[in-house]
Amino acid sequence: MDSGPLISGIGHGALLAWALIGGLFSRAPEDTFEVSEVSIISAEEFAALSTPQPSPDVEVNIPTPPQPEIEDTPPETPVVETPPEVQQPPVEETPPPAEEAPEVVETPPPATEVEDTPPETPLPPAQDNPVVLAPPAEIATPRPAPRVAPTPVVAPPPDTEVAEDVVEEASPDADTQAQNEPDEATAPEEATDVIVTEADEPPSSAPTSSARPSARPKRPTPPVETADSSTSDAINAALADVQAEDNAAPATTAPTGPPLSFGEKDALRVAVSNCWAVDVGGTSSRVTVVVGVSLDREGKVIKGSLQLIGSEGGDDAAVAVAFRNARSAIIRCQKGGYKLPIEKYSHWREIEMTFNPEKMRIK
Amino acid sequence: MTHLYKAIFIVAALGLGACTNPDQLAGGGAGGAGAGTGLDGTTGLASDPRSPAYFSQTIGDRVLFAVDTSTLTPEGRATLTGQAGWLQANPEYAAIIEGHADEQGTREYNLALGARRANAVSEFLVSQGIAGNRLRTLTYGKERPIEVCSAEACYAKNRRAVTVISAGAGA
Amino acid sequence: MKHLVTSILTLFLALVALPIVVVTNAQAEPLRIIIDDGVIEPLPFAVPDFVAENAEASEYAAKIARVVAADLSGTGLFREISKDAFISTVTSFDSPVQYADWKAINAQALIVGAVNVSGNKVTVKFRLFDVFSGAPLGEGLQFGGTTTSWRRMAHKVADAAYSRITGEGAYFDSRVVFVSETGPKNDRKKRLAIMDYDGAGVQYLTDSQSLVLAPRFSPTGDRVLYTSYETGFPKIYVLDVASVGRQALADQPGTMTFAPRFSPNGQTVVYSLSSGGNTDIYRMEIGGGAPVRLTSEPSIETAPSFSPDGKQIVFESDRSGNQQLYIMPANGGAAQRISFGSGRYGTPVWSPRGDLVAFTKQNKGRFHIGVMRLDGSEERLLTASFLDEGPSWSPNGRVIMFMRESAGAGGAVSLYSVDISGRNLRPVPAEGGASDPSWSPLLK
Numbered sequence: 001m002d003s004g005p006l007i008s009g010i011g012h013g014a015l016l017a018w019a020l021i022g023g024l025f026s027r028a029p030e031d032t033f034e035v036s037e038v039s040i041i042s043a044e045e046f047a048a049l050s051t052p053q054p055s056p057d058v059e060v061n062i063p064t065p066p067q068p069e070i071e072d073t074p075p076e077t078p079v080v081e082t083p084p085e086v087q088q089p090p091v092e093e094t095p096p097p098a099e100e101a102p103e104v105v106e107t108p109p110p111a112t113e114v115e116d117t118p119p120e121t122p123l124p125p126a127q128d129n130p131v132v133l134a135p136p137a138e139i140a141t142p143r144p145a146p147r148v149a150p151t152p153v154v155a156p157p158p159d160t161e162v163a164e165d166v167v168e169e170a171s172p173d174a175d176t177q178a179q180n181e182p183d184e185a186t187a188p189e190e191a192t193d194v195i196v197t198e199a200d201e202p203p204s205s206a207p208t209s210s211a212r213p214s215a216r217p218k219r220p221t222p223p224v225e226t227a228d229s230s231t232s233d234a235i236n237a238a239l240a241d242v243q244a245e246d247n248a249a250p251a252t253t254a255p256t257g258p259p260l261s262f263g264e265k266d267a268l269r270v271a272v273s274n275c276w277a278v279d280v281g282g283t284s285s286r287v288t289v290v291v292g293v294s295l296d297r298e299g300k301v302i303k304g305s306l307q308l309i310g311s312e313g314g315d316d317a318a319v320a321v322a323f324r325n326a327r328s329a330i331i332r333c334q335k336g337g338y339k340l341p342i343e344k345y346s347h348w349r350e351i352e353m354t355f356n357p358e359k360m361r362i363k
Numbered sequence: 364m365t366h367l368y369k370a371i372f373i374v375a376a377l378g379l380g381a382c383t384n385p386d387q388l389a390g391g392g393a394g395g396a397g398a399g400t401g402l403d404g405t406t407g408l409a410s411d412p413r414s415p416a417y418f419s420q421t422i423g424d425r426v427l428f429a430v431d432t433s434t435l436t437p438e439g440r441a442t443l444t445g446q447a448g449w450l451q452a453n454p455e456y457a458a459i460i461e462g463h464a465d466e467q468g469t470r471e472y473n474l475a476l477g478a479r480r481a482n483a484v485s486e487f488l489v490s491q492g493i494a495g496n497r498l499r500t501l502t503y504g505k506e507r508p509i510e511v512c513s514a515e516a517c518y519a520k521n522r523r524a525v526t527v528i529s530a531g532a533g534a
Numbered sequence: 535m536k537h538l539v540t541s542i543l544t545l546f547l548a549l550v551a552l553p554i555v556v557v558t559n560a561q562a563e564p565l566r567i568i569i570d571d572g573v574i575e576p577l578p579f580a581v582p583d584f585v586a587e588n589a590e591a592s593e594y595a596a597k598i599a600r601v602v603a604a605d606l607s608g609t610g611l612f613r614e615i616s617k618d619a620f621i622s623t624v625t626s627f628d629s630p631v632q633y634a635d636w637k638a639i640n641a642q643a644l645i646v647g648a649v650n651v652s653g654n655k656v657t658v659k660f661r662l663f664d665v666f667s668g669a670p671l672g673e674g675l676q677f678g679g680t681t682t683s684w685r686r687m688a689h690k691v692a693d694a695a696y697s698r699i700t701g702e703g704a705y706f707d708s709r710v711v712f713v714s715e716t717g718p719k720n721d722r723k724k725r726l727a728i729m730d731y732d733g734a735g736v737q738y739l740t741d742s743q744s745l746v747l748a749p750r751f752s753p754t755g756d757r758v759l760y761t762s763y764e765t766g767f768p769k770i771y772v773l774d775v776a777s778v779g780r781q782a783l784a785d786q787p788g789t790m791t792f793a794p795r796f797s798p799n800g801q802t803v804v805y806s807l808s809s810g811g812n813t814d815i816y817r818m819e820i821g822g823g824a825p826v827r828l829t830s831e832p833s834i835e836t837a838p839s840f841s842p843d844g845k846q847i848v849f850e851s852d853r854s855g856n857q858q859l860y861i862m863p864a865n866g867g868a869a870q871r872i873s874f875g876s877g878r879y880g881t882p883v884w885s886p887r888g889d890l891v892a893f894t895k896q897n898k899g900r901f902h903i904g905v906m907r908l909d910g911s912e913e914r915l916l917t918a919s920f921l922d923e924g925p926s927w928s929p930n931g932r933v934i935m936f937m938r939e940s941a942g943a944g945g946a947v948s949l950y951s952v953d954i955s956g957r958n959l960r961p962v963p964a965e966g967g968a969s970d971p972s973w974s975p976l977l978k
Contacts, residue, residue: 009539148574260565269567276572279611281932281955284701292564321701328642328666329572350564359570431856433811466939469880469894469923470748470970471793471806472850472857474768475813475834478790482811501767502790502808506745511719513920513941 256346268338272353276329278360279321287314287322288356293330297345299337301330309352326355415456415528418449425525426484430467430518433479435487443484446526447491454497460484461525462502465518470504477502484524574957576613577699578640579606582624583617584647584658591651594681598649598658598688601732605692605706608732609933610958612696615641627659636665643671645695654680658687662695672698685734686977693976703930706731709974710926710935711749711758711775714738715947715967724969726760728775731928731935731973733963739778748924748970749773752796755974759783759794759803770794770805772820784818784825793836796820797864798844804828806836815849817864828866839883839891840864848872848882848891859893861908872910881924887931890954894923894936903936905954916956921945924969929976935962937969 279285289312294305306327311319330353340348409416418424424446426439435443450456462481464473481500489495510517581603586592606612622635627648636644647660661674675694677687686707693704714727714736723742726749729735739758740746747768749760758773770791773780783803784791794805797817804817807825813834818825829835833853840847841864848861854871857878862869873879877897884891885905895902895915901922906913921939928935932954939947947969949962962971 005537265565265567269569272567272569273571274573276569277575277577278572279700279702280574281953281957282700282702317701321699324664326569329569331666348565352564352566354566354568355572356568356570357572360572360574466921468878468896469837469850469857471836472834472852472880474790474792475806475808475836478808478813479811479834486811499788500790500811506722506747508720511943511945513943513945 257343271333275333278357283318284321285357287318288312289322290354291326292352425523428522433483443487450493456528457497459499459527463523464505465521466505474502474504477504480524578613579643580615580641581645584649587650591649595649601688602692633668660691705928705930707977710971712971713969750795750972751974753800761792768792797840804838837881841884842888850880885931892925916952926971926973935971
C-alpha cells in the first residue's frame with residue numbers, strides 16, 4: 001500500500017478540516033462584525049439597490065377626493081382638464097332674498113385652461129424630495145399664536161423677531177429630558193397597512209436580499225488533471241482568498257461602535273420633535289406613520305432615502321398629510337446634520353421613525 | 364233733611380272709597396296687556412273691579428317661580444286664587460297665560476320651561492273652576508325679560524307666569 | 535486514482551469554503567425611534583397679490599388675495615407672512631417660482647394667482663406650491679363667475695389650498711344664517727339674516743315685526759327652518775332662501791312648536807311640540823303628512839339633532855332630574871343617556887363627521903361649549919363664559935360657531951367660532967347683535 005499518498009491525504013484532510021471547522025468556531029462570535037465588512041457595498045449603492053424612487057409629493061395628491069388628482073407633476077403636459085373643480089363653483093350667488101333678484105347662475109365656462117402644473121421648469125420636480133440641501137432654518141420664527149412644543153425645556157430661541165433670517169440656534173440635544181420613551185422595541189407593529197400606493201413599498205432598511213460582495217476574486221478552476229501540487233495550490237489559493245476577504249474590507253465600511261446610548265437616541269428624538277407640526281384637530285392627527293430615512297456621516301438626510309414605510313389609521317388623504325408633516329420634521333430639523341456620534345455611524349445610518357400623535361390630541 | 368244728609372254722606376263715602384291707589388294706574392306689568400275699554404260700560408280704570416287693569420294691578424297678574432321649577436309657591440297660589448275669582452266673576456273674558464324664564468339656561472329648554480310654568484297656572488285656574496276653553500298657554504322662554512340685570516334680584520322677577528286678560532270668552 | 539479523489543476532495547472543499555464567507559450578510563438593524571410629541575404651530579404661508587391680467591382685474595386681484603389670506607389665517611392653522619418680507623415678487627402667473635426666495639422668508643406654502651375680468655365675468659386661476667419640496671402641491675385650478683361672486687371664488691381658492699395642505703374638507707365657501715338682534719335686552723327686535731361665514735354680505739330674510747328664533751339650514755343650503763311668533767304663538771316655519779317665501783309647518787291648534795331641524799336628506803323635519811305643559815319631540819315629512827311622536831315622557835324633551843346618516847337623533851331631556859343628552863333611533867324608541875358630567879347639558883348638535891356631539895354645558899354658574907364622543911367619553915370643554923350657547927358645526931366638522939352673550943343690562947350678544955381643538959377662539963364679525971348661528975353646507 002502506498003503510505004505516502006495516504007499520509008499526505010490525511011494530513012491535508014486534517015488541515016482542511018481544521019481550516020473549515022476550526023474556522024467556524026472562531027468566527028461565530030464575530031459574525032456580525034464580519035458581515036458588515038464582507039458586504040462591501042457603500043451606503044449609496046445600497047440605497048440605490050433597495051429603494052425605488054419614492055416621491056412623496058405624488059402621494060400627497062393621491063388622496064383628497066375633491067382635488068383633481070393626477071398630478072404627476074412635472075411634465076407640463078397639461079392635463080389641464082381638472083374640470084370638476086373648475087366650473088361651477090363660483091358662479092352664482094343665489095342668496096339674496098330681498099334685494100336683488102337671484103343671480104344668474106353663470107355656468108362658468110371656461111375652459112379650463114391652464115392650470116396644471118407648475119411654472120415648470122425650475123426644478124425637475126421629480127425630486128421628490130427632500131431637498132436635503134439647505135433646509136430652511138426656521139423654527140425660531142416668532143409667531144402670534146402660541147406655540148406648543150414637546151418639552152418645556154426646549155424653549156424657542158429668544159430671537160423671535162429676527163425670524164426670517166436663517167438663524168440657527170441651539171442644537172437639539174440641549175435637553176434630553178428623559179421622557180421615558182419606549183425606545184425602539186415597540187416600534188414594531190406599525191406595520192404597513194393601507195397607505196399610499198406607489199412609493200411605499202416595504203423596504204425597511206434591512207436588505208431584501210443579501211448583497212453580493214463585489215469583485216470577488218476569481219476562483220481558479222481546479223484542474224482535475226493537474227498534479228497534486230496544483231490541487232494543493234488550489235487549496236491554498238482558496239484559503240488565501242478567504243483570508244484576504246477577511247482582511248479586506250475594514251477600511252471601507254462604517255465604524256461600528258457600541259449601540260447608541262439612550263441619551264443619544266433621545267437627543268435625536270427631541271430634535272425631530274421640535275419640527276414635527278401636528279394638526280391636533282384634524283384627521284391627520286389620527287394617523288401614525290413610520291418613516292425610513294438614511295443619514296450620511298454628517299447626520300444629514302441622504303437625498304431620496306426618505307420614504308414612508310407604513311402607516312396606521314386614517315384614509316389616504318390623512319396619511320399623505322401625516323407623511324408630509326413627518327418628512328418636513330425630519331428635514332427641517334436636521335439643520336447641519338443631526339448630532340450623532342460618528343463612531344457609531346453604522347448604528348444610525350438607517351433610521352426608522354414612528355410618528356404617533358396620539359398623546360398630542362389630548363393637549 | 365236727614366235723608367239728604369244720609370245720601371250725601373253715603374255718596375261721599377263711596378266717592379272716597381273709590382280713590383284707591385292712583386299710582387297703580389301707571390305701574391303694572393309691562394307684559395300685561397290689557398286694558399282695553401271694558402265691556403258692559405266699565406271704565407277700564409283700575410278702580411273698576413271689573414276691568415282688566417284691576418285684575419293686573421290689584422289682584423296681580425303674575426306669579427313667580429324658583430329656579431328651574433314650575434311648582435307654584437304659596438304666594439302664587441294665593442294670587443291665582445284671586446285671579447280665579449275674578450275670572451269667575453267676569454265670564455266674558457278669556458286669558459292667555461305667558462310662561463317666562465330667566466336667562467340662565469339654553470333657549471329651547473327655557474321655551475319648554477316657560478310652557479310648563481304657564482301650564483301649571485292654567486291647571487290651577489281650571490282646578491278653581493275656570494273653564495279650560497277660556498285659557499290658552501304661551502311660552503316666551505327667556506326672550507322677554509322685564510328686568511335686565513344679571514343678578515338674582517332680576518332673575519327672580521323674570522321667572523314668572525303672567526295671565527293676560529283679553530276680551531272674548533272662550534276664544 | 536488517488537490523485538483524482540484528492541483533487542475532487544479539494545475541489546469540493548474549495549467550493550464549500552466559498553459560501554461560508556458569503557453566508558451571513560444580515561445588515562445591522564435600523565435605528566428605531568418613536569416620536570410622539572410634536573409642536574402645534576401655524577404653518578407660515580405667503581399669498582402675493584394676485585396678478586391682474588388686464589386693467590379691469592386690478593381692482594379684484596388684490597381683494598381676492600386678501601380674502602384668501604384671511605380665510606387661511608382665520609383657521610388658526612396658518613400664519614400669513616407679510617408682503618413686506620417678500621424677497622421676490624410674482625409678476626406673471628406662469629413665471630417660474632424662485633423657491634429659494636420663499637424658503638428664505640420661511641414660507642412653507644405659496645399661493646400664486648391671477649385674475650382676468652371682462653365685462654362682468656371674472657376668471658380666477660391659482661397654483662399652490664410646497665416651497666419646502668420645491669414643487670407644486672396639486673394642480674392649478676381655475677374658476678369663473680361674475681363680478682358679484684368674486685368673494686366666493688376667493689373662498690374656493692382658499693378651500694383648495696386648505697384641503698391640500700391639511701387633508702381636511704373645505705369650509706370657506708359657506709354661509710351662516712342667524713338672528714340679528716337690536717335694542718335693549720327687555721325689548722329686543724330680532725330678525726333672520728344670512729351672511730358669508732366670515733361675516734361679509736349680510737342680508738335680511740325677515741323684518742323685525744315678530745320674534746324669530748333659531749334658524750337652521752337645510753342640508754342643501756336652500757331652505758331654512760325657524761320658529762316665529764307672528765301668530766302670537768311660537769310655531770315652526772320653513773323659508774326658501776332664494777325666494778324668501780315661507781310656509782308654516784305642523785300647525786296643530788292649541789300647541790306650540792319650536793326647535794326644528796332637517797334630516798340629512800332634507801325630507802323630514804324633527805321638532806319640539808309643547809302641549810299641556812309637556813314638551814316632546816315629533817317628526818314629520820316636509821311635504822306634509824301626519825306628525826309622528828317620537829318621545830312620550832312627562833319630562834321636557836327638546837333640541838333634537840339628526841346624525842349624518844339619518845339613523846339616530848341626539849336630544850336633551852330632563853327626565854333624570856336635570857338637562858342631559860340622550861341618543862335614540864330616528865323613529866323613536868329607547869334613548870341612551872350620553873352625558874354624565876356634573877352640570878346641565880343642552881343644545882346637542884351632531885358633527886358632520888359623525889363621531890362627535892357638540893353641546894352647551896352649564897356648570898357652577900358658567901356656560902361652556904363642548905364636544906364629546908357618542909358614548910359620552912372624551913368630553914372636552916372648548917369655551918367658558920357668562921353665557922355661551924347654541925353650537926353649530928362647519929361643513930368639515932373642524933370649527934364650531936356659537937353665540938356669546940355678556941352679562942348685565944348692556945349685555946351684547948355676538949357670534950364666535952372656535953377650532954375643535956379648543957384653539958383659535960375668535961369673534962365672527964356681524965353687524966350689531968347676532969345669535970343662533972346655523973352653518974350651511976359647502977356651497978356648490
